[in-house]
Amino acid sequence: MNFDIAYVSDNSIEETLRYKINNKTKPIGALGTLEEVALRIGKIQNSERPVLSNPTILVFAGDHGIAKKGIVNPYPQEVTAQMVYNFLNGGAAINVFCKQNNINLKIIDAGVNHDFGEIPELINAKIAFGTKNYESEPAMNARQYNAAIKKGADIVYQTHKEGCNIIGFGEMGIGNTSSASLLMSYYTKIPLQECVGAGTGLDSEAIKLKQKILSKAYDKYTLSTDTDALMYYGGFEIAMINGAILKAAELKMTIIIDGFIVTAALLAAHCTHPQVLDYCIFAHTSGEQGHQKMLDYLKKEPLINLGMRLGEGTGAAVAFPLIASAVAFLNNMASFETAGVSGSE
Template sequence: VDPQIAAGIRAVIDGKAKPPGSLGRIEDLALQLGMIRHPGEPRGDNAVLLVFAGDHGLVAEGVSQYPSAVTVAMVMTYLAGRATANAFATANDIDVRVIDIGVAAELPVHPKLIDAKVRMGTANAAREPAMTAEQAADALSRGYRIAVGEIKAGADIIALGEMGIGNTASSALVVHRLAPAPLDDCIGVGAGQDDAGMARKRATITKAAARSDATAPLDVLAEFGGLEIAGMAGAILGAASQRRPVIIDGFISSAAALLAIRLCPAARDYCVFAHRSAERGHDIVLHALDAKPLLDLGLRLGEGTGALLAVPLVRAAARMLTDVASLDDVLAGKI
């Protein structure tokens, strides 16, 4: 976005029928949305959540208390409309798309499932690269095209979510290399781990990190990444290319945002960070991206649940910019 237009949009916001600054963070958000769409106006009615699902070879090392089969079970739950992401989306009139970008199982054909599978889950990154460079690029490209397609079909806002047993482990490695930050600070409990499980998770991630010294974004993605992380990073770049806001969820989505922004720094301007996750490591990504999330509700589920709860704030900020009268008009009795 063009920094030159900020002052003009800020003046419009300050001139609205309210004390200047009295809408706090919503004014900052309105400014961001106004800059993204300038000289057009931001809209928020049509919001779409893209849930990217993928599995992780690291699960073979015991980084999660759940097996990869849970990824499949949750994909079926999204398709049935019975997961938390569906509930939050229904509550707030947001469409949900479920994308198989790399689930480690053949999924049944379903009218609501987008088949974008790159491979049957990643390889075990503790022993070998998670994917090839070609597969990494392919997953990015598929995410990019899906986001662009949704926007061309009318989406005003793209929200991101993911499902993938083991993906906090993969994200820890991505954040460690791209923030960068000490590896141990990037490792959290994910969906839940006891002490023995955490020790196993740490040892596995440390072993993976020792296998490669990659620091370039695409190399880090191929060595340690997840297919759903790649898909989300691609979707961020796709949304930015179409000049639409993209709402980032928690730790894993933020790792994808970090990847996208390291690939293309201008993508940062299009990212809205939804919430501060309770997952350890999230603050590291937020700090690395100079991001202050809108919500702090102790969420640590993923699925895009936090992103869904931020959609109403984005819609409100857009409407504030487009619909609210100026104070001058109100005081002059012109309303």
């Protein structure tokens, strides 16, 4: 798919927004990062009075061929499907945080190795019953890759039509930290050993084995284009998030970037469309060891660092009230003029 994404910096409202922010009844810069968030959202919406409409988090679930062995992952592959049912039943952390913060939640089967049948609350976007094991063959073929990109984009388009202008992404997929580590190393050129972490709870010896297995997989292929990395090492859920991010940016939505897996999808999107960063707010620093290095590579500061490493979009959901606070002060806080307060000389 082709995406037409404009740089946010191309609009002319920044000076107006900065004046408005600086003339609130506070010292200049006193609200810290909230001021930068307000500025970014105002620029994205090209408005002095931005609004956050129908906030939504999309959770994409998919299985990975390498996880069938159970070597790079302490939990069995069946947990992916079990967690999808948990999402649908409202029992996961992402359900709790979305409900708390009035965020809509959609669950998508991108490629889980399970037949869910017809469940109205589950969006069926299944490409296949999991990817192939990239130890021996590419995770997906070109047709599957293109289908995943399109389905991610189409789901965002539909969500936007429902009135959403701020969107976050989550994921579920046993083994997907391995894919994200491979993608991180490819796109950032950071040595793979520095990209591989504990995932869902590997000990130090298991991490060393994971590094060894992934190093062999990484060296197995010669990639001819940047999109090959997603095809060879990615998961269906990661590819869909890539397409979803690109479509959200094309639609000028504010994008809340979650943790390690979602940022790996963003790295792929950024490689082909660097302007996508203009639409992103980085929610948190994941406890997964490679995530901070990803943020350093992108030169981005997250809103919070709580040591979270759950995935599911939980970092995005927890950070959302801070984003809402940024918009609230911009729209509702008095200026020196309206409050009759003397400003700085």
